[in-house]
Amino acid sequence: MNSSNAATTHHWGEIDGVSIDFPMVVDEMHQATLTYTVPLEAAQALIPGDGFEVFEVAPGSAMFLLAVVDYVQNPWGDYNEVNFGLLAHPTGQPERVGAYVYRMPVDQEFTMKAGNQVLGLPKTVEDLSFVYTEDSVVIDLAMGGEPTMKLTLPRVQATEAPTSTETVTFSYLNGVPTELPLTIELGAGLISPSLVQMELGTSSVAEELRSLGLPGVPDMAVWGESLCGTFFLPRPV
Numbered sequence: 001m002n003s004s005n006a007a008t009t010h011h012w013g014e015i016d017g018v019s020i021d022f023p024m025v026v027d028e029m030h031q032a033t034l035t036y037t038v039p040l041e042a043a044q045a046l047i048p049g050d051g052f053e054v055f056e057v058a059p060g061s062a063m064f065l066l067a068v069v070d071y072v073q074n075p076w077g078d079y080n081e082v083n084f085g086l087l088a089h090p091t092g093q094p095e096r097v098g099a100y101v102y103r104m105p106v107d108q109e110f111t112m113k114a115g116n117q118v119l120g121l122p123k124t125v126e127d128l129s130f131v132y133t134e135d136s137v138v139i140d141l142a143m144g145g146e147p148t149m150k151l152t153l154p155r156v157q158a159t160e161a162p163t164s165t166e167t168v169t170f171s172y173l174n175g176v177p178t179e180l181p182l183t184i185e186l187g188a189g190l191i192s193p194s195l196v197q198m199e200l201g202t203s204s205v206a207e208e209l210r211s212l213g214l215p216g217v218p219d220m221a222v223w224g225e226s227l228c229g230t231f232f233l234p235r236p237v
Helices: 040-044 109-119 204-211
Strands: 010-015 018-022 024-039 052-054 061-073 080-090 098-106 123-125 127-132 136-143 146-154 163-173 176-186 197-200 220-231
Touching (some): 010 109, 018 109, 024 040, 024 136, 080 127, 080 136, 080 163, 109 123
Antiparallel strands (some): 010 018, 024 061, 024 220, 052 080, 080 098, 136 146, 163 176, 176 220
């Protein structure tokens, strides 16, 4: 992402009477980010089309990215979201690595419409909840009416301020390979991987996760609360 993005504003239009404008600033969200090493061939099978390739992090291995997000204050709603993604790059351009999100269940219709129409993200409305206790958060996801994933995480307290990272998410917008620049804070609360509890259900999406070797112990897991992010106008890769 270059600095000119931050200085440029763009009005995309409206959806259901709500103005869609970039940059789109998220003022508050709670988020966990987890990474897993998974088989390269199984990972590539989850990316549609020929516009993107999975990044080979080690011989025969790819990186699965799981992000669970509770959007508290967001122009597109106070919704819940799960990102099932893979570290990838545009075909033939291994130097341009980002996250290709191949599934993105949410719990509200408006963000689904905006994500599909404006960003090309594969958002679907599903049964998705975040339940908090003082010490933990439980994310429960059913897709197509079938149990898919239950994730239990400790609400670890960060000892440092969150870090802000510039990155891109890849998608197909109207069939065109697209990148979505963003600047996002990542939680600084380090979760011991052994404390991550994942249960998979009976849906076809749960079977996709099993094809990657999940559930398993993540390589890395972090949690953060009251994080911020800025999403910029999508553009062709």
